[in-house]
Structure formats: structure tokens, C-alpha cells
Amino acid sequence: MKTIIYAHPYEGSLNHAILTRLTDYFTQTDQAYQVIDLYQDDFNPRFSKEELRLFSRGETPYQLVKHYQQLISQSTELIFITPIWWHQLPAELKGFFDKVMLKGFAYEEAPEWQGRLTYIQKATVITTATLTKSYLKIESGDPIQKNLINRVFTDIGIDPKHTNWIHLGEANTTTDAVRQQFLTDLPQLYLHGQD
Incomplete structure (x- = not known):
């Protein structure tokens, strides 16, 4: 089962078009999926x-967190x-990791740190930003590859070798044709990765 974690509030956004394109593709190719929509669920990222x-x-005590853990399991x-946004993940997604990836579910500390989500065979991160991927890596502290994939995913047991980061930079200033081509290419980017 694929679980999509979606973090954008606006149905008219490029991110929502990405969600629609990917779920349409999974439906057309008979691939089972479920969606965690953090904004639609009114997920509270604050402790x-x-x-x-x-x-x-x-x-x-948060039932929605327990529900998310069940879906991930x-x-x-x-x-x-x-x-x-501002070189980082939105608060809802940061809070998702803070509140859902709990000890006993996503990791163990003793006798030594061990990630527990080793059953996740593949992870894909699809991002949009005003910044290019190279700028995010060099000037913004590499929030996805270095911080999320190589550090957080590793800590919860997801092998970084089985991950993929797909990014559309300059999403606000590029042309509609470029955005549309990105959406058209998305299934192949998902399957084969992005340089």
C-alpha cells in the first residue's frame, strides 16, 4: 500500500495538481494508495x-496521530x-514528523537507536518552491536530501538508497507549459527518479 502525505491547503495549487496527477496515475494502473491530507484533516502540528x-x-492522546500511525503501518x-516555504517544510509536515514518528512506533532508543519503519521499501518526496533544487542544496542547508532523507528517514528506518526527491523549482515564475510538462512527466519521474 502506498501512503501519500499531502501538505498544502489550496485546491487550486500546483501541489494539488501534483496530487491529482499521481492519484489518477495510481488509479489507472491499479496501484493501491491512501491519502493523508494534513490540511483537510485539520491536523494540529503544535504539541x-x-x-x-x-x-x-x-x-x-491525539486520535488523528494514532490513525496516521495505523495507515503508515x-x-x-x-x-x-x-x-x-522559507527554505523549510510547512509547519503541518514538520509537526507530522514531530507528533507521528514517536518512540515505539518509528524508532527505539535502547539499547541503541534503531528505526522501526524498515518495512517502508520506497519513499518519494515531491516538492515545489520558488528556489531551484541546486539553490536549496547549496544555499538553504539542503532541507530535503540532507535533513529529511539522509537524517530523518534514516532515523526512522527508511533506507535513503530507496528514496527519490522530485522537485520543480521557480514554480511561481516559470511558464504554464513547463508546469504542465512537469505534471505530464510525473509518473516517469516517480518511477525512475529525477536528475
Whole structure:
């Protein structure tokens, strides 16, 4: 089962077009998927006092977090669709990692750190930004490849060798033709990666 984690509030956005293109492709090719829509679910990325009280035990009172954990546990593949704002992930997606990837579910600390999501065989991150991929890597601290894929994914047990980062930079200033070509090419980028 593929689980798409989608982090954009606007249905008229390029990110929503990416979601639609990918889900249409999966439907047409009979590939099972489910969608976690953080904004539609009104996911709260902020920790409450009660959540922080339970955090060190790997517990949560937030039923939506438990639901997300259940969906992920049924998955062999994760796909993230998100913009990059101010050189970083949106708060909803950062909060998703903070609140869903809990000890006992996504990792263990003792006797040594071990990621538990080793059953995730593939992970794809699809991003849009005003910045190019090379700028994000060189000037913005490499928020996706270095911080998310090589660090966070590794910590929760997802092998970076089985990941793919697809990016459309200058998304706000490029032409409609370029955006449309990106959407047209998306299934092949998903299957084979992006240089």
C-alpha cells in the first residue's frame, strides 16, 4: 500500500495538481494508495501539554496521530507532496514528523537507536518552491536530501538508497507549459527518479 502525505491547503495549487496527477496515475494502473491530507484533516502540528507529557513514553492522546500511525503501518511506500516555504517544510509536515514518528512506533532508543519503519521499501518526496533544487542544496542547508532523507528517514528506518526527491523549482515564475510538462512527466519521474 502506498501512503501519500499531502501538505498544502489550496485546491487550486500546483501541489494539488501534483496530487491529482499521481492519484489518477495510481488509479489507472491499479496501484493501491491512501491519502493523508494534513490540511483537510485539520491536523494540529503544535504539541499540547498533554502530548508533551506523554511524548517520552511514545504515547499520544491525539486520535488523528494514532490513525496516521495505523495507515503508515499498513504501508510499504510513502510519498510526500509539499511546498518548500522559507527554505523549510510547512509547519503541518514538520509537526507530522514531530507528533507521528514517536518512540515505539518509528524508532527505539535502547539499547541503541534503531528505526522501526524498515518495512517502508520506497519513499518519494515531491516538492515545489520558488528556489531551484541546486539553490536549496547549496544555499538553504539542503532541507530535503540532507535533513529529511539522509537524517530523518534514516532515523526512522527508511533506507535513503530507496528514496527519490522530485522537485520543480521557480514554480511561481516559470511558464504554464513547463508546469504542465512537469505534471505530464510525473509518473516517469516517480518511477525512475529525477536528475
